[in-house]
Amino acid sequence: MRIIGGKYKGRRIDPPPGLKARPTTDFARESLFNILENRINFEESRVLDLFAGTGSISFEFSSRGAKEIHLVEQNPKHISGIKRIIRDSGFENIRAIHIDVRTYLKICKVKYDIVFADPPYDLPWLEEIPDLVSLSGIIEKDGFLILEHPRKIEFSGHNLFFEHRNYGGVNFSFFRLQEI
Numbered sequence: 001m002r003i004i005g006g007k008y009k010g011r012r013i014d015p016p017p018g019l020k021a022r023p024t025t026d027f028a029r030e031s032l033f034n035i036l037e038n039r040i041n042f043e044e045s046r047v048l049d050l051f052a053g054t055g056s057i058s059f060e061f062s063s064r065g066a067k068e069i070h071l072v073e074q075n076p077k078h079i080s081g082i083k084r085i086i087r088d089s090g091f092e093n094i095r096a097i098h099i100d101v102r103t104y105l106k107i108c109k110v111k112y113d114i115v116f117a118d119p120p121y122d123l124p125w126l127e128e129i130p131d132l133v134s135l136s137g138i139i140e141k142d143g144f145l146i147l148e149h150p151r152k153i154e155f156s157g158h159n160l161f162f163e164h165r166n167y168g169g170v171n172f173s174f175f176r177l178q179e180i
Contacts, residue, residue, distance in 0.1 A: 001056055004030045006042075006063030013089070015054045015081050023054045024118060024148060028170035032146070033060060035165065040114065042066050048110075048138065050101050050117040050129075055082040055094075057116050062091045069094045070112075072104050105136040113140050115177075118148040127153060130160055130175045139177040147173045 001023055003011045015023075024032075036042075042064040049058045052071035061069050071094060073079045079098040086094050097104065101119075115133055119126050126149060133145050144162075147155070148170060155161045155173040163174040 001054060002026065003059055003063045005033055005060070006065065008059070008063040008089070011063075011089070013054075013056065013059055013085055015078075015085070023056050025168065025170055028148075028167040028172075029056065029060055031165065031167050032172060033064065036114075037064075045113040046070075046110070046140075048072070048112040048115045050104075050115065050133075051119045052082060052096070053078060053118060055085060055096070057118065058082075058094050059085070059089075059091065061114075062094050066093060070097055070110065071095070072097050072099055072101055074098065074100045102132065105132055105138065108136060108138050110138065111140045111143075112138055113143045115139060115143070115145045116148075117145065121150040127155075130155065130158055130173075130177075134160060134175070134177040143177060145175040145177055147175065149173060 001013045003009055045066050047061045047066050047069045049071040052058060052073040055071055058069045058071040079096055082096050117129050129147055130145060151171055160175040160177055161173060162176050165172045
């Protein structure tokens with residue numbers, strides 16, 4: 001895995017062997033961050049990475065100068081690997097949180113400009129994520145959610161949906177999160 005852009009562009013990140021995560025492909029990450037560069041000021045953004053897996057999205061946001069990044073991962077092996085990478089690579093603006101996503105959404109008091117969620121594609125409640133995030137109240141007024149999901153799930157009819165991008169087998173749906 002490598003960082004695509006920003007301060008740490010080209011840096012290889014080696015997650016621990018045997019992880020069960022499905023990292024977002026380099027092509028999809030690069031395309032997503034090209035979109036974001038035209039929409040946000042990274043240096044003023046507070047980011048939440050749900051279902052962090054390998055942490056690749058958080059590392060990309062950090063490399064591009066995001067003000068603060070919180071990543072949430074419940075798998076102990078994954079969170080241990082992420083914390084090692086943060087420590088060894090000197091990512092100072094990332095805080096790794098070992099907790100279940102639904103629990104975090106219930107207790108979180110921080111407001112974020114961007115929430116990125118990359119759940120396991122077979123997660124039984126994947127389609128509930130836009131509503132769970134919206135109802136949690138963690139999104140800033142002009143913030144949004146980016147949900148990575150499999151091709152078979154369609155969100156265009158959701159009342160908070162505003163955009164969809166497809167990069168091979170990787171799909172991103174964007175949601176503006178206002179009151180439901």
